[in-house]
Amino acid sequence: MRFDLYVITDEANGGGRSHAEIARLACTGGADAIQLRDKCCRSRELCRIGREIREITKETGALFIVNDRLDVALACGADGVHLGQGDLRPDTARQLAPRPFIIGISVGNAAEAVAAVEAGADYVAVSPVFATSSKDDAGPGCGLSGLREIRAAVSVPVIAIGGIGRDNVAELIAGGADGIAVISAVAGQPDITAAARDLRERITAAKKRYTGRNDD
Template structure:
């Protein structure tokens, strides 16, 4: 099974009850990986959110990934952590989480991509593919051509992130990308379960 296929990234603006609803529904809809994101710097709240999501995913085989914070990933014994370029160096993160946890890294330009295969990571989050309202400080938009180039450059699985919606999914899947990371298409859907099923259908 390809865990990266439909990769849900939670919306840190949503309250606990909404988060619980979204993750529950997305899980029933067939989401294959869940990353909990919390950008407000409140570690206690982050741990609470992560523990709740872990409880929902328990026994499902769907990995729980923590965004940015290795300490939170360790605190809740998550399945892995996803780091940005300004977070803890991946070499140190790998030492802390051990060999069996999943470690992802956001790659934002060609220079970073060229280094990726030498790093102790399991997958790349290629960011951002298209312009997106959830990430305003993006340095680069890879586009379809950039994604194709990245896929031919690295041997690591690539999860495409940024500006992904139903209109561009078939085109993205045609590149052979390993997974798509989505926030609003699932988190802001009226019916997250149906939205997840629909998105997976577009990926076939």
């Protein structure tokens, strides 16, 4: 699994572009994973959109994750689902979707991260690291110190999300993040492909500098 650049689709931030168009442009720019996130869309429509994104990610080799909705993720052939602390437990989700189906969990501290992994999570998303206006329910950020604590507590991939832009990518990688998840930093930009490409290059450079890794 590769999560270096994890782009979350959001039509409210997308300047009139659809979920599928955001996904297509982000994948062209090098996104490693796409998450379909829509809190208002009805199930049938969400499945239709999911199938569109599934075809896009198949062509580029990106992972496709659906936010919250395990039923939709399974119906449209997604690679996985991303769950919050108040959603279905990962061990319950695993009973319905055995591996290699991916289960990711949002966590805010090391204790939540450990519990998520023990329950079967394949990755954790530290949400949020910094304050963000892209998610109304995000809450205060845990900061780099919180990210480091979570990184030290679990062995699965750790994804940073919240308040992330081109200028703080390097410090997040240095702080232990395996990848970054963004909404407005890609979906909200005039040129989504260029924004994704720029972030992807910055992540790669930071990994070479701080971890000695070169995943390309």
